[in-house]
Structures are given as C-alpha cells and as structure tokens.
Amino acid sequence: MSQLAKLFINGGSRAVRLPAPYRFDAKEVFIRQDPETGDVILSRRPSNWDSFFAALKDAKVPVDFLGLEERGGRR
Template sequence: MTYARVFQSGNSQAVRLPKEFRFDVEQVEIFRRGDEIILRAIPSTAEGIMDILAQLPNDFMATGREDPPSQKRESF
C-alpha cells in the first residue's frame, strides 16, 4: 500500500501525492464517498464521462430505482 503525507499549507490542508499518483491537469474534482475522499481529473468531454460511467459496478441500480407516485396537477 502506498501512503501520502498530509500537511498544512497556510489555512488549508494539503496532501503530497507520490510520483506514481501525479495528475496531468491543473484542477481536480474532489468528493466524499463514505469515509473515502476521492480526487479525480475533471472530465471535459463526453468520452471522459463515458469512462467514468464504465467504472460503475455491474450491479449498479440492478433493482431499479424507487420513483415517487405521479402527482395529479392542474393543466396550464
């Protein structure tokens, strides 16, 4: 397992990434997934988005999704 060092940089916390984890972009997307913090290059094309979608597990939404019942509303 590879580790990274966490340190303070001004008022921000920073992480020094090992060489093999370097990004080739100037900005990354950051988000939490459970107790993980994920960093990834921001997809700028449809191809990039398709690559991200391809990483979803095979059983993603296998049981479908639960939609609320339709609402009756007045016509415009």
C-alpha cells in the same frame, strides 16, 4: 498496493503530497467522499464533455426520467 501520502498545512488549508505514481497532470481534480467509508477520492477532471455526451447518448435515458420542473418546465 497501498502507499502513504504526506499531509501538510499550506496557508490555512490542509494539503496532500501525492507520491509520483499518483500525480495528476492537471491544475484541478474532482474530489468526493464515499458516504459509507468516508474515504476521500480524487479523480481526473475531463478536458471536455465529449465523452460524457457520447455516454449519455448511448445510455438510452427515457425522456421522462426527470420531472417537468427538473427539466426547466413549469407546473
């Protein structure tokens, strides 16, 4: 179900007033834009990186996934 959020000017910036069910219990959120639709997406900022590193460990990423230069090495 879609709801409307109000847009307003706050200082020199455009701001969004989120309806109560969509509010974040945080001071910051991640923001990104879908390149296909242009939709703006807000998501929770993790309090720590533990879940990221756990997922990375389970992902079985090959050691040569990044090139030498991207891994901080030299040519």
